[in-house]
Amino acid sequence: xxxxxxxxxxxxxxxxxxxxxxxxxxxxxxxxxxxxxxxxxxxxxxxxxxxxxxxxxxxxxxxxxxxxxxxxxxxxxxxxxxxxxxxxxxxxxxxxxxxxxxxxxxxxxxxxxxxxxxxxxxxxxxxxxxxxxxxxxxxxxxxxxxxxxxxxxxxxxxxxxxxxxxxxxxxxxxxxxxxxxxxxxxxxxxxxxxxxxxxxxxxxxxxxxxxxxxxxxxxxxxxxxxxxxxxxxxxxxxxxxxxxxxxxxxxxxxxxxxxxxxxxxxxxxxxxxxxxxxxxxxxxxxxxxxxxxxxxxxxxxxxxxxxxxxxxxxxxxxxxxxxxxxxxxxxxxxxxxxxxxxxxxxxxxxxxxxxxxxxxxxxxxxxxxxxxxxxxxxxxxxxxxxxxxxxxxxxxxxxxxxxxxxxxxxxxxxxxxxxxxxxxxxxxxxxxxxxx
Amino acid sequence: xxxxxxxxxxxxxxxxxxxxxxxxxxxxxxxxxxxxxxxxxxxxxxxxxxxxxxxxxxxxxxxxxxxxxxxxxxxxxxxxxxxxxxxxxxxxxxxxxxxxxxxxxxxxxxxxxxxxxxxxxxxxxxxxxxxxxxxxxxxxxxxxxxxxxxxxxxxxxxxxxxxxxxxxxxxxxxxxxxxxxxxxxxxxxxxxxxxxxxxxxxxxxxxxxxxxxxxxxxxxxxxxxxxxxxxxxxxxxxxxxxxxxxxxxxxxxxxxxxxxxxxxxxxxxxxxxxxxxxxxxxxxxxxxxxxxxxxxxxxxxxxxxxxxxxxxxxxxxxxxxxxxxxxxxxxxxxxxxxxxxxxxxxxxxxxxxxxxxxxxxxxxxxxxxxxxxxxxxxxxxxxxxxxxxxxxxxxxxxxxxxxxxxxxxxxxxxxxxxxxxxxxxxxxxxxxxxxx
Numbered sequence: 001x002x003x004x005x006x007x008x009x010x011x012x013x014x015x016x017x018x019x020x021x022x023x024x025x026x027x028x029x030x031x032x033x034x035x036x037x038x039x040x041x042x043x044x045x046x047x048x049x050x051x052x053x054x055x056x057x058x059x060x061x062x063x064x065x066x067x068x069x070x071x072x073x074x075x076x077x078x079x080x081x082x083x084x085x086x087x088x089x090x091x092x093x094x095x096x097x098x099x100x101x102x103x104x105x106x107x108x109x110x111x112x113x114x115x116x117x118x119x120x121x122x123x124x125x126x127x128x129x130x131x132x133x134x135x136x137x138x139x140x141x142x143x144x145x146x147x148x149x150x151x152x153x154x155x156x157x158x159x160x161x162x163x164x165x166x167x168x169x170x171x172x173x174x175x176x177x178x179x180x181x182x183x184x185x186x187x188x189x190x191x192x193x194x195x196x197x198x199x200x201x202x203x204x205x206x207x208x209x210x211x212x213x214x215x216x217x218x219x220x221x222x223x224x225x226x227x228x229x230x231x232x233x234x235x236x237x238x239x240x241x242x243x244x245x246x247x248x249x250x251x252x253x254x255x256x257x258x259x260x261x262x263x264x265x266x267x268x269x270x271x272x273x274x275x276x277x278x279x280x281x282x283x284x285x286x287x288x289x290x291x292x293x294x295x296x297x298x299x300x301x302x303x304x305x306x307x308x309x310x311x312x313x314x315x316x317x318x319x320x321x322x323x324x325x326x327x328x329x330x331x332x333x334x335x336x337x338x339x340x341x342x343x344x345x346x347x348x349x350x351x352x353x354x355x356x357x358x359x360x361x362x363x364x365x366x367x368x369x370x371x372x373x374x375x376x377x378x379x380x381x382x383x384x385x386x387x388x389x390x391x392x393x394x395x396x397x398x399x400x401x402x403x404x405x406x407x408x409x410x411x412x413x414x415x416x417x418x419x420x421x422x423x424x425x426x427x428x429x430x431x432x433x434x435x436x
Numbered sequence: 437x438x439x440x441x442x443x444x445x446x447x448x449x450x451x452x453x454x455x456x457x458x459x460x461x462x463x464x465x466x467x468x469x470x471x472x473x474x475x476x477x478x479x480x481x482x483x484x485x486x487x488x489x490x491x492x493x494x495x496x497x498x499x500x501x502x503x504x505x506x507x508x509x510x511x512x513x514x515x516x517x518x519x520x521x522x523x524x525x526x527x528x529x530x531x532x533x534x535x536x537x538x539x540x541x542x543x544x545x546x547x548x549x550x551x552x553x554x555x556x557x558x559x560x561x562x563x564x565x566x567x568x569x570x571x572x573x574x575x576x577x578x579x580x581x582x583x584x585x586x587x588x589x590x591x592x593x594x595x596x597x598x599x600x601x602x603x604x605x606x607x608x609x610x611x612x613x614x615x616x617x618x619x620x621x622x623x624x625x626x627x628x629x630x631x632x633x634x635x636x637x638x639x640x641x642x643x644x645x646x647x648x649x650x651x652x653x654x655x656x657x658x659x660x661x662x663x664x665x666x667x668x669x670x671x672x673x674x675x676x677x678x679x680x681x682x683x684x685x686x687x688x689x690x691x692x693x694x695x696x697x698x699x700x701x702x703x704x705x706x707x708x709x710x711x712x713x714x715x716x717x718x719x720x721x722x723x724x725x726x727x728x729x730x731x732x733x734x735x736x737x738x739x740x741x742x743x744x745x746x747x748x749x750x751x752x753x754x755x756x757x758x759x760x761x762x763x764x765x766x767x768x769x770x771x772x773x774x775x776x777x778x779x780x781x782x783x784x785x786x787x788x789x790x791x792x793x794x795x796x797x798x799x800x801x802x803x804x805x806x807x808x809x810x811x812x813x814x815x816x817x818x819x820x821x822x823x824x825x826x827x828x829x830x831x832x833x834x835x836x837x838x839x840x841x842x843x844x845x846x847x848x849x850x851x852x853x854x855x856x857x858x859x860x861x862x863x864x865x866x867x868x869x870x871x872x
Contacts, residue, residue, distance in 0.1 A: 001457070001460060002458070005458060016783075017812045018807070018812075019787075019812060019813065019814030021438070021783060021832075026561050027463060028483075028549075028561065047488075048485070050483075050486050050512070050513055052480070054503075054505045055505050056503040056504070057505070059503070064503070067493065067495070069491050069493070072492070077486055081485070101827075101831040101832055103817055105814070113464075115488045125462050138817035138818050140796075259800070262797055262800040263804050364695070364699060368698075368699050371453055375453075377453070377455065378455030379576065380539075381572045381576045382539070391537075396537060
């Protein structure tokens with residue numbers, strides 16, 4: 001828990017430094033808000049909350065007789081637990097559009113729920129950390145997302161990571177020159193798997209989906225192009241010259257790289273990956289994905305620009321861009337890389353141990369003074385053997401213990417023990433206070 | 437949201453300073469863990485989560501035919517949203533008893549859910565902030581709870597509050613001298629209402645419940661006793677001398693007052709209220725309740741000692757004491773008393789405004805430097821009229837704006853505007869940095 005707090009507070013600090021305000025939305029949303037937003041599989045993974053009271057009263061007789069679980073779900077359940085932070089956020093923006101100041105920069109750090117079979121790296125309840133800017137199409141937002149990802153990773157001690165970036169326009173351009181009209185999704189789904197299944201299987205899949213060998217060659221020529229990001233953009237500029245969306249994608253990527261240069265970051269800061277597609281179909285511009293290298297854990301962050309997130313709730317044409325961190329994956333990666341600091345600032349700094357009721361009472365004075373100075377301190381509440389009190393400190397990873405016996409009480413020189421080194425000194429409370 | 441964060445972080449800091457560790461438990465618990473713990477009304481207010489898949493498959497034919505909503509609830513729903521933090525915490529302690537270091541000091545700040553009709557001061561989802569120490573019966577814990585409540589209230593700027601304290605033993609003593617054997621709960625429920633309905637109605641209620649006039653007189657003699665806390669204890673010591681639990685209560689109260697004196701707090705720090713009963717029946721020792729005076733809002737904090745919280749989960753005899761803050765009520769009270777600081781440290785400190793694309797690009801350098809110094813800063817992402825940018829700053833309560841036009845770009849002397857006073861100066865970025 002302390003470790004997760006460490007990740008969350010690092011992320012939160014970065015979000016705030018970039019001018020994002022924290023928002024929380026309720027755990028429960030109307031099911032009508034949630035369904036149809038995550039595909040059929042997503043709908044099945046929604047946790048539905050049973051209506052209160054006599055929920056069966058008005059259920060259709062036939063459906064009940066037929067035990068039509070699917071059919072009566074919406075009759076007996078009006079609310080569901082949120083599946084992600086994005087859709088409830090879109091609902092929030094539409095409902096509060098008259099009070100919100102646009103461009104609206106907000107972040108959310110909250111749990112979401114999915115009725116998935118629990119397995120390593122997948123939990124039924126997990127935290128999402130989202131940051132979005134909506135109401136502007138400025139590419140500065142994209143550049144700042146790259147900066148924020150870097151700052152969070154570095155803040156957590158992660159040195160070796162890749163920020164993959166691509167643009168839906170470029171993917172559309174690819175689709176156009178591959179004659180994929182009406183078949184774009186198949187193309188994106190296929191090339192998104194390149195990493196996992198390799199060239200041959202992707203080509204096979206594309207053939208099955210009706211792509212000609214010529215089209216496939218054209219696409220792979222582009223995907224296999226070797227060169228710097230600027231070279232890639234030049235190449236795409238000429239290959240996609242007949243596709244409007246393709247050129248828009250190239251132009252956006254160029255601008256993002258130019259903006260990053262103003263922050264002293266060179267063009268290779270991002271890993272421009274033409275094969276990066278990401279599943280969610282609401283992205284319309286840039287797309288991001290962050291991987292920690294040398295760790296066998298999926299992407300720890302991802303996002304992109306969408307031109308119409310709020311359209312489904314009746315507010316079309318609001319452009320936005322957002323990204324999120326997968327806290328549980330960051331956690332696993334940091335454990336694997338041993339990046340958590342040994343002590344977090346969440347735990348007690350000093351335990352006061354004592355030998356009997358009288359020395360305990362005497363210790364309260366020291367306790368009061370420590371806390372007055374803002375030192376997280378506690379006194380063992382019962383009169384038990386010293387060993388048990390020291391064990392308690394060790395298990396709680398409390399770095400210092402003050403021991404008070406009758407000698408200490410008489411002299412005012414308390415035993416101040418460093419639990420890591422075992423070293424101990426006789427110090428007055430004033431001398432101890434200076435240590436913190 | 438920023439205001440709520442302000443309350444939560446104040447509370448969290450105090451909890452940590454007193455050696456409590458943060459814990460989070462899942463939103464969903466098995467319904468079998470939750471039901472039967474909050475009385476019949478509580479069971480009805482539990483949000484139940486529908487099982488995944490074909491949940492109707494194995495439901496009893498008869499129950500389905502009879503539309504027996506109540507009867508089939510547990511067949512189609514295995515999980516529920518947590519109703520409070522205490523019961524899931526007890527479940528957690530029992531499940532993890534071999535890993536936990538006792539005495540276990542933990543706090544939790546998480547939402548809970550109740551299927552209540554929403555109304556002022558009552559929400560379906562609301563935060564609870566609990567702190568408990570379990571595995572010790574030391575009264576030092578009680579004294580420290582009083583200290584923590586004081587520190588939180590003062591930290592939030594609340595000056596005029598009362599920490600009401602009583603002891604179940606004293607209530608049991610009262611019941612004994614009122615011949616209330618088997619009728620204790622009626623007595624506690626009745627006197628708990630004294631504040632709201634007054635003497636006469638309470639007496640009437642007691643008569644209806646079978647209490648004799650003599651018993652009622654005895655009780656009211658005690659309840660109406662005027663005097664200092666120490667006088668009250670003396671009086672109770674003699675009145676309750678034949679009741680073992682009563683004397684234990686008096687003795688505990690004396691010790692708590694003595695411990696508080698070690699922290700330089702006099703006996704009147706607490707408002708010893710013999711009529712304080714609190715509803716929850718699992719309290720067995722001290723009980724607490726905190727009211728903010730001159731504000732028409734219920735108690736903002738409460739708690740008590742329980743001797744057997746985990747018994748229901750198979751771990752009997754673990755004594756503990758805990759208390760919690762009602763964040764939403766604290767929020768309402770602070771709004772009413774106008775105690776929120778005008779600026780919280782959650783929002784952006786500087787906005788960089790600009791007049792065109794070129795000055796925007798120039799501003800990125802200043803942005804970078806501000807953030808490097810840890811200043812929360814943002815730049816307006818689009819090229820729009822200055823007025824719109826200043827409006828944005830005002831609505832977001834950003835205290836300072838740096839304006840960059842072509843003159844500023846040439847001279848390097850940026851316009852630094854204080855949004856509260858309207859005052860503005862020409863300063864270099866280095867001179868601006870010193871302001872933070």
